[in-house]
Amino acid sequence: MEAWVVATGLIFVYLLATIVLGILANRRTSIDMEDFLLYGRKAGFIVLYLTVVATFHSAFAFLGSGGFFYTHGIGFWAAGTWTVLVGAITYVLGPRIWALGKAFGYMTPADMLADYYESEAVRVAVAVVSVVFTILYIQVQAQGLGYIINVASDGRISFEMGTLILLAVAAAYLMAGGLRAVYWTDVIQGIWMYVAVWVGAMYLAYELFGGPFELWRQVRAQRPDLLSLPGPHGFFTPGMWIGMTITLSFGIVFQPHMMIRYYTAIDARTLKILGATTPIYLMTLYIPAALVGLGGAIAMPGLDIPDRIFPELLFAHAPPILTGVILAGATAAAMSTLDSILHANMTVLTRDVYQRYFAPDATQAHYVAVGRGIVLALLFVGYVLSIRTYDFLVVLVTLSGSGALQLMPAIVGALFPGGRRLTRAGILAGLGTGLFVLYVTLLVVPHPLGTHGGIWSLLANTLVAVAVSAVTAPPSPETQKRIHGEVERQVYGSAS
Amino acid sequence: MTEPPPTDLPTSHWIPRTRDGRVATIAFVLLFLLAMPPVTHGVLNRVDLWLGGIPFLFVALLVVYCALIGVLVWALRRGV
Numbered sequence: 001m002e003a004w005v006v007a008t009g010l011i012f013v014y015l016l017a018t019i020v021l022g023i024l025a026n027r028r029t030s031i032d033m034e035d036f037l038l039y040g041r042k043a044g045f046i047v048l049y050l051t052v053v054a055t056f057h058s059a060f061a062f063l064g065s066g067g068f069f070y071t072h073g074i075g076f077w078a079a080g081t082w083t084v085l086v087g088a089i090t091y092v093l094g095p096r097i098w099a100l101g102k103a104f105g106y107m108t109p110a111d112m113l114a115d116y117y118e119s120e121a122v123r124v125a126v127a128v129v130s131v132v133f134t135i136l137y138i139q140v141q142a143q144g145l146g147y148i149i150n151v152a153s154d155g156r157i158s159f160e161m162g163t164l165i166l167l168a169v170a171a172a173y174l175m176a177g178g179l180r181a182v183y184w185t186d187v188i189q190g191i192w193m194y195v196a197v198w199v200g201a202m203y204l205a206y207e208l209f210g211g212p213f214e215l216w217r218q219v220r221a222q223r224p225d226l227l228s229l230p231g232p233h234g235f236f237t238p239g240m241w242i243g244m245t246i247t248l249s250f251g252i253v254f255q256p257h258m259m260i261r262y263y264t265a266i267d268a269r270t271l272k273i274l275g276a277t278t279p280i281y282l283m284t285l286y287i288p289a290a291l292v293g294l295g296g297a298i299a300m301p302g303l304d305i306p307d308r309i310f311p312e313l314l315f316a317h318a319p320p321i322l323t324g325v326i327l328a329g330a331t332a333a334a335m336s337t338l339d340s341i342l343h344a345n346m347t348v349l350t351r352d353v354y355q356r357y358f359a360p361d362a363t364q365a366h367y368v369a370v371g372r373g374i375v376l377a378l379l380f381v382g383y384v385l386s387i388r389t390y391d392f393l394v395v396l397v398t399l400s401g402s403g404a405l406q407l408m409p410a411i412v413g414a415l416f417p418g419g420r421r422l423t424r425a426g427i428l429a430g431l432g433t434g435l436f437v438l439y440v441t442l443l444v445v446p447h448p449l450g451t452h453g454g455i456w457s458l459l460a461n462t463l464v465a466v467a468v469s470a471v472t473a474p475p476s477p478e479t480q481k482r483i484h485g486e487v488e489r490q491v492y493g494s495a496s
Numbered sequence: 497m498t499e500p501p502p503t504d505l506p507t508s509h510w511i512p513r514t515r516d517g518r519v520a521t522i523a524f525v526l527l528f529l530l531a532m533p534p535v536t537h538g539v540l541n542r543v544d545l546w547l548g549g550i551p552f553l554f555v556a557l558l559v560v561y562c563a564l565i566g567v568l569v570w571a572l573r574r575g576v
Binding site: 074077078080081083084085087088091213216217220224227228229230238241242245272273275276277279280283287290416417418419477480481484485487488491492 | 504505506507508509510513524528531532533534536537541543546549550551553554557558560561564565568569571572
């Protein structure tokens, strides 16, 4: 049987499995916003673990990381720093966010921040940042999916058709089973992609070099420039190393599809266990990526699009069945992020916009129906964005990785009693400044002084937030006491 | 203008209150600095040095990452 038939067939088997899970989830879902949008706040460790790791690692981790090692060398092993930091952030902030969500019924990041800063303007600003900077990830993931299925089918399924099929499947199981369907499919996706990357990388290492140690030896002999910092193109400067560490940890955790997961845990201890153990999965996924990228630089030099190194090596050197399994794993990596972003945008638009400003007193069934309608609209928007290229989208995608990072001062101010008290005016001024500086330092003068634009924007944001907060009114004592008292109870067991 | 902070708010969460909390925080920060410049670009950036057939930079960072995870697991077991 030809390779493309096996590869495409396995991807469709995988898609069928996700639809079946969506249908099963639908049977367990009740017409209730907390159940549909937040898994009823009952997610246990295993489900939460696999959905967090699968969501964190997107098509980029599966394909792009190999491309990064291929182009810039061993410096991408910096990935370990941000994946470990994600664990620490989850350990420290996760239980606090969970406790506030449980106590005050929060469903979105904007719920929490608007309540603490007593401001509808903060709610709108956070909701806008949440949606604008993540809706573009729909485009990124959908394009990745279209590319994967196009490659797997050897061009027989067009990029546009592949994108539409995979977007439609993700939207279908999300509409059927809400977050429960997303979590259940993420369990498969999380396992599948981890096994696929390791098996694929080890197979290629033995097939092409006789093993990973010989692979390393060949890289040292032929491309020693790939084994030192800052790499052959000088990319991994100290400033970029630090910038990527901050941006790809805090910047991703503060995106709504990750923060909402903290609300869904069954208890705070589950989140602490999650924080301590997720880096094991997240970090070790980059070990096979290093083998693929660095080995690929020796075995298949000169690729026009380095991100294609993994599938190109598989089609050239692996048996069709293995190639199919691994490309289905790549599909899983992209879909597990895509469905989570669709869900987060649905939740933010339903909760922070529709329920708040258009129909505050409707029934639970009404909001669930509206949420499903929003998924359909997002499906349409995501598809159009994926198959068309607009200049302003290129700009926004460049900014999107660091966009959610601008919520950091607001989130830290709400979750950490003590220190300088930030105010609503300070938060809004800092957010506006941070986004402006982000635009300048990523697009006008990219990464000044070799330091990632995300760092410059966060510095400017924080300085302005603190300065403006020094001369404006903080949240009322009652609100500070209510929210920080709940944090105190969660962390230390009693309100002081 | 700013108001004086209410007197009955929780005390600061910026400094750990327990010994285990302080140990975990200091250990994590110190280890994390080993995976950051200038250590990475200066001390660990040795193309000539290999450990077990793998570049020293890769192995050293892997050890640091594992130690960081170890700190998180230790904190969890100690109830920090």
